Amino acid sequence: MFAYYMELALRSLKRSPGLTTLMVLAIGFGVAASMTSWSVFRAVSGDPIPWKSAKLFVPQIDNWGSNGRSSDGEPPNAMDYADAMALMRQHRAKLQSAMYQISPSIVPAEASRHPVNVGGHAVYGEFFPMLDVPFKYGSGWSASDDANRAQVVVIGSKLNQKLFGGANSVGRSVNIEGHDYRVVGVLDHWNPQPRYYDVVNSGGFNSQSDDVFLPFQTAIQANIQNDGNTNCYAVPKEPGFVGLQHSECVWIAFMVELDDAAAVSAYRSYLDGYAKEQQQAGRFGWAPNNRLRDLPAWLDNQHVVPSDTKVSLLVALGLLLVCLVNTIGLLLAKFLRRSGEIGVRRALGAPRRAIYLQFLTEAGMVGAAGGVLGLLLTCAGVASVGWVMPKDIASLARLDVSLLVLTLLVAVLATMLAGLYPTWRASRVQPAWQLKSN
Amino acid sequence: MKLHPMIAALRKHKAGVVLIALQIALTLAIVCNAIFIIGQRISRVNRPTGLDESNLFLVSQQWVGAPSADSADGVAKLDAMQKEDLVALRNLPSVASVAPINSLPLLNSSWIGSVSLKPDAKFSDKAGNARTAYYFTDEQAMSTLGVKLVAGRWFNAGDVQHQGFRDNPPHPVVIVTKAMADKLFPAGDAVGKAVYADGSSSPSTIVGVVARLQVPATGSWVNDFAWNATLIPTRLNSNGSRYAVRAKPGQLEAAMKAVAPTLYRVNPLRVLDDDSVKSFADIRAKAYRADVGMAILMGVICLVLLSVTAAGIVGLTSFWVGQRHRQIGVRRALGARKVDILHYFQLENLLIAGSGALIGIGLALALNLWLMRHYEMDRLPLPYTLIGVLAVLVLGQCAVFVPARRASNVPPVTATRAV
Numbered sequence: 001m002f003a004y005y006m007e008l009a010l011r012s013l014k015r016s017p018g019l020t021t022l023m024v025l026a027i028g029f030g031v032a033a034s035m036t037s038w039s040v041f042r043a044v045s046g047d048p049i050p051w052k053s054a055k056l057f058v059p060q061i062d063n064w065g066s067n068g069r070s071s072d073g074e075p076p077n078a079m080d081y082a083d084a085m086a087l088m089r090q091h092r093a094k095l096q097s098a099m100y101q102i103s104p105s106i107v108p109a110e111a112s113r114h115p116v117n118v119g120g121h122a123v124y125g126e127f128f129p130m131l132d133v134p135f136k137y138g139s140g141w142s143a144s145d146d147a148n149r150a151q152v153v154v155i156g157s158k159l160n161q162k163l164f165g166g167a168n169s170v171g172r173s174v175n176i177e178g179h180d181y182r183v184v185g186v187l188d189h190w191n192p193q194p195r196y197y198d199v200v201n202s203g204g205f206n207s208q209s210d211d212v213f214l215p216f217q218t219a220i221q222a223n224i225q226n227d228g229n230t231n232c233y234a235v236p237k238e239p240g241f242v243g244l245q246h247s248e249c250v251w252i253a254f255m256v257e258l259d260d261a262a263a264v265s266a267y268r269s270y271l272d273g274y275a276k277e278q279q280q281a282g283r284f285g286w287a288p289n290n291r292l293r294d295l296p297a298w299l300d301n302q303h304v305v306p307s308d309t310k311v312s313l314l315v316a317l318g319l320l321l322v323c324l325v326n327t328i329g330l331l332l333a334k335f336l337r338r339s340g341e342i343g344v345r346r347a348l349g350a351p352r353r354a355i356y357l358q359f360l361t362e363a364g365m366v367g368a369a370g371g372v373l374g375l376l377l378t379c380a381g382v383a384s385v386g387w388v389m390p391k392d393i394a395s396l397a398r399l400d401v402s403l404l405v406l407t408l409l410v411a412v413l414a415t416m417l418a419g420l421y422p423t424w425r426a427s428r429v430q431p432a433w434q435l436k437s438n
Numbered sequence: 439m440k441l442h443p444m445i446a447a448l449r450k451h452k453a454g455v456v457l458i459a460l461q462i463a464l465t466l467a468i469v470c471n472a473i474f475i476i477g478q479r480i481s482r483v484n485r486p487t488g489l490d491e492s493n494l495f496l497v498s499q500q501w502v503g504a505p506s507a508d509s510a511d512g513v514a515k516l517d518a519m520q521k522e523d524l525v526a527l528r529n530l531p532s533v534a535s536v537a538p539i540n541s542l543p544l545l546n547s548s549w550i551g552s553v554s555l556k557p558d559a560k561f562s563d564k565a566g567n568a569r570t571a572y573y574f575t576d577e578q579a580m581s582t583l584g585v586k587l588v589a590g591r592w593f594n595a596g597d598v599q600h601q602g603f604r605d606n607p608p609h610p611v612v613i614v615t616k617a618m619a620d621k622l623f624p625a626g627d628a629v630g631k632a633v634y635a636d637g638s639s640s641p642s643t644i645v646g647v648v649a650r651l652q653v654p655a656t657g658s659w660v661n662d663f664a665w666n667a668t669l670i671p672t673r674l675n676s677n678g679s680r681y682a683v684r685a686k687p688g689q690l691e692a693a694m695k696a697v698a699p700t701l702y703r704v705n706p707l708r709v710l711d712d713d714s715v716k717s718f719a720d721i722r723a724k725a726y727r728a729d730v731g732m733a734i735l736m737g738v739i740c741l742v743l744l745s746v747t748a749a750g751i752v753g754l755t756s757f758w759v760g761q762r763h764r765q766i767g768v769r770r771a772l773g774a775r776k777v778d779i780l781h782y783f784q785l786e787n788l789l790i791a792g793s794g795a796l797i798g799i800g801l802a803l804a805l806n807l808w809l810m811r812h813y814e815m816d817r818l819p820l821p822y823t824l825i826g827v828l829a830v831l832v833l834g835q836c837a838v839f840v841p842a843r844r845a846s847n848v849p850p851v852t853a854t855r856a857v
Contacts, residue, residue: 019756022749029742105502105709114702115502117709178503223506225677235636239605240508307813308732311475315736318468319743322461326750329457333757388731425453 002361009362016334020366023330023415027370028377030323031411035374036381037309037316039403040389043396044205045305048192052132053295056196057256057264059087059271062289063248063278064233075289076231077302078200078250083274088124088216092270093256094263095130098216099123100252101201101228106212107175108163118159119227120212121198122219128154128185130257131197136160138170138185141215145184149218153181156211160186176212179222193396194304196295198253201228204304205392226251268292306393324418331366331422335359342426343434355427363419364412371411378407444786451761454754459794462830465747466798467805470826472736474806474818479733483726487543488615488650488665490584493534493685494718496542497527497697500678500709507602507676516675517600519705526704527681530696532689537579538673539682540572542718543652544725548660549574550653551636553614553668555622558639568621569663570614571653572635574674575682582684583651588616590629590646593671597645603676608640617665619647635668642670656725658814690717744833751837755783759845766845767852776846783842784835791834795827802826 013020047053061083062075079087084098100122105115127133128140141152153174160169173180191209195202214224225241228251236247244251258264268290275288293301335342342355379399386394448455501519505512520538527536541547548571552559555566577593579585590613597611612633619628632641651667653660685693697715701708759766766779802823809815 019753022753026746026749029746033739033742103500105500107502107707115707115709117500117711223508235606235638236604239602240506241604242508243604306728308728311809311813312732312735315468315472315739318464319739319746322464322468322743323746325457325461325464326746329454329461329750330753332453332457333754337757337760388735390728390731421453 001357005358005361006365008358009365012334012338012362013365016337019330019334020369023327023366024369024373026323026326026330027367027411027415028373030320031370031374031407031414032377032381033316034313034320035378035403035407035410036385036397037313038406039378039382039397039399040385040393041305041309041313042403043398044194044309044393047296048194048196049131049295052257053196055257055259056130056295057093057258057267057292058295058298059254059256059267060291060293061271061275062286063250063284065284065286073289075291076250078229078231079252079254080248080250081245081252084252084254086274087254090270090274093258093267095126096254096256097124097127097130098252098254099127099198100216100219100226101198102212102214102219102224103227104177104212104224106159106163107178109175116162118211119206119208120156120210120214122214122216122224124216127197127213127255130255133190134188136186136188137168138183140213141184146215146217149221150215151179151181151218152184152215154185154187154213155183156187156191156209157189158209159211176214177222177224181214181218194299196299197255198228199299199302199304200253204299204302204306205390205396207392207395220245264292306390309389309393320414324414327366327415327418328421331363331419332425335362335422335426336429338426339429340434342429343431346429346431352427355429356423359423359426360416360419363416363423366419367412367415368408370415371408374411375404375407378403441785441789444782444789448786448789451758454758455790458751458754458790459797461747461750462791462794462834463796463798463801465743466795466826466830467801468743469740469829470798470802470818470823471805471809472740473826474822475815476733476736476740477822478816479729483729483733485652486650487652487722488585488648489543489718490684491718491722493687493690494582494584495683495685495690495694496539496545496716496718496721497681497683497701498678498714498716499523499680499701501705502707502709504677507604513600513602513605513675516602516677517673520600520673520675520679522704523679523681523701526700527683527697530693530700532685532693532696534684534686535578535582536681536683537575537582539575539579539583539680540674541654541680542583542682542721543654544656544721545654546656546725548654550655550660553618553622553633553635553642554637555633557634557641559634559637566622568618568666570618570666570668571655571660571663573651573667573669574672575669576671576673579669579682582682584684585651586649587613588647588649589619590644592646593669597671598673599671600673600675603674606636606638608638609635609642609670609672611645611671612642613646613648613669614644615648615651615665615667617650618668619644621666744829747830748833748837751787751834752841755787755838755841756844759783759841762845763848763852766848767850767854770848770850771853779846779848780842783838783845787834787838787842788831791831795830798830799823799827 060075063080063083064076088098102120102122103117105117107115125141125143125146136157140154141150145152160166169183169186172183174183194204195206223241230249230251232249236243236249238246258267271290272288275284275290278284382397382399385397505515507513507516524536527533540549550571552567552569559567576598577595580592601607623631628644628647631644633644635642653664653667694715698710701710806818
């Protein structure tokens with residue numbers, strides 16, 4: 001019976017090619033626009049570390065008081081050196097790391113090659129296990145390396161390719177800012193988007209991967225200055241990088257791993273206790289005003305998803321809605337034009353259910369055709385987002401099987417949904433009336 | 439023509455009428471907001487920076503193994519290195535002038551502070567305070583950047599100092615933009631007055647006022663001080679430096695090509711990569727890429743939306759024409775002219791589109807309000823809504839013309855034939 005309905009639908013669609021083309025085009029464009037913007041939205045709003053994001057937390061300490069607080073009472077979104085170091089020393093979370101963005105230059109061993117500039121972070125050894133950073137060769141460094149300011153470095157796969165042709169470079173040395181560092185680990189293509197461990201400095205998305213990780217204190221000692229944002233509510237009293245370390249300026253990102261609710265509340269009260277201590281010591285002239293957000297909440301708080309992406313998705317969904325309203329109207333016209341045929345079928349004994357089946361099949365076929373067109377247009381759309389979106393974001397939009405399946409599914413389901421009302425109207429056609437009027 | 443029979447006829451196919459009206463309303467709501475977004479982005483991209491942008495490019499470089507800017511000795515060495523670079527660049531035949539500078543408009547790297555009328559001001563003070571972005575540069579900046587001086591004088595070579603990147607020495611003289619001068623000194627007498635930068639206790643005298651100079655950042659967070667720039671005659675010393683370079687007319691490419699070999703000759707131990715030498719046109723394109731992209735995207739969506747709606751009107755009206763074939767024949771037989779039939783359908787469409795547009799205005803305002811609340815959008819001005827209404831009405835008339843023409847061609851004889 002279904003095959004018969006398919007044949008009927010095909011015949012009916014062929015009878016009015018103009019109307020059919022209109023519907024297929026409308027659905028194709030509507031679905032393609034929403035799927036393309038969805039692919040971008042999905043890419044930028046996805047959880048960068050889904051298996052662990054609920055256990056990763058970003059602490060914020062209010063070291064500015066009401067002078068520097070924004071109007072919503074939020075403390076600064078980064079840490080000053082003193083607080084970050086105190087939290088590292090007291091080591092209350094399972095794993096934790098302070099980090100700051102660096103952009104050192106690397107001098108290749110061959111004298112003929114010019115120095116290159118790479119992006120990276122100064123971090124603690126616990127950074128690597130905390131974020132499940134994948135290693136191709138070697139590993140991160142130990143707590144004693146941190147304490148001893150060991151001259152070690154973890155490099156990214158791209159830099160390893162550039163300097164060592166991709167070979168296992170563990171144990172070899174890299175010249176960073178004129179000093180030699182021993183490679184202890186090489187990462188295995190790791191460039192999470194958004195760069196969740198330091199969204200304040202990366203703005204979330206950055207097509208350039210971090211290629212150098214140095215121990216935090218090693219970098220401080222080597223006077224490798226921070227390359228990211230520095231926010232101050234008062235000018236540092238002393239000059240230089242050391243002056244920055246002694247100031248209340250915030251420039252350090254911080255992340256901790258807390259495995260269960262008990263650990264979270266313990267850490268929360270620890271932070272409040274720390275702020276109270278600072279208050280008693282006279283450094284803070286205000287009550288504790290800390291935050292401890294898990295990673296998804298933090299990304300949301302920092303508005304990592306660009307609002308343009310959201311607005312585009314919204315407008316594209318609006319377009320799909322208009323296309324569907326359009327399809328309802330056209331299907332209605334199409335179905336009711338065949339009132340006579342429906343009347344005959346009903347008079348010959350077809351139950352309403354059969355009419356439903358017949359017309360929903362037809363709607364589904366229009367949807368499928370629209371879906372196939374939508375599929376092609378989505379491919380073209382995803383390929384061309386680079387023209388209209390910033391490069392860092394556009395490069396994240398991917399065409400994958402799930403997107404293609406979703407495109408088809410949305411097209412067929414939406415069209416069938418749009419077909420419900422016209423079908424209902426068709427099933428209400430009075431056979432007697434139709435037969436009489438013909 | 440009377441409206442009453444038309445409305446009675448429309449009642450016969452409520453569903454179709456409601457669907458077209460709804461579609462027009464939704465289209466209007468989205469198109470109004472999309473066109474508003476396009477308009478905003480275009481005006482954002484077109485605002486002048488205050489620079490003479492042609493023939494201007496920026497060199498950003500980093501020394502390797504350079505002395506630390508934290509010691510006086512290191513700062514002196516770094517400054518000597520920077521001066522060597524400046525001399526080498528200024529001697530290039532294709533270069534008109536060069537100025538060291540920490541950033542340029544539209545470059546996302548800024549030094550933000552606040553300038554106040556009183557010494558030792560707090561950042562939280564609102565009155566007599568102006569947020570500003572600092573440009574640290576030298577006496578050649580006016581000709582290099584192409585900014586226009588409207589009052590006072592420009593820096594001379596004697597004004598120019600140098601300092602470590604993170605040091606905070608006093609700055610005896612500054613030049614501010616007109617926007618900044620007007621904010622601090624509404625009476626228009628800024629030249630010669632003292633201001634205090636970043637809560638400092640030592641005064642800086644305003645020696646000159648430039649017509650216009652945009653701050654580096656372009657994000658919405660700088661909207662309230664986008665034109666408040668302060669120029670300080672100081673070379674900043676750190677392990678890197680930036681040079682704004684004005685090429686002689688027509689020699690931009692030659693000048694840009696000459697930079698890397700020249701600087702490597704001065705000192706090979708430095709990083710100069712693909713991003714190091716950038717024309718201002720590239721800086722501008724990169725800064726506004728997202729805005730231009732958004733405008734294009736909204737434009738494409740508007741086009742698709744309007745075409746879909748037009749197609750829907752054509753489809754449904756054609757159906758109605760087909761349905762009313764006989765009635766049209768009867769009207770024609772009773773003496774209606776072709777043009778009467780044509781007008782009938784046009785008026786009918788105007789009625790439907792008009793009511794759709796009325797609902798659409800409400801939807802457009804609601805959508806705008808929602809976007810304002812969630813996505814930093816401005817209030818939709820009335821002209822945009824009116825243009826939108828006009829657009830959908832014209833669209834409806836255009837779309838209805840083809841089926842209405844067909845209807846008007848129905849011969850009167852149809853009335854007698856079919857019964």
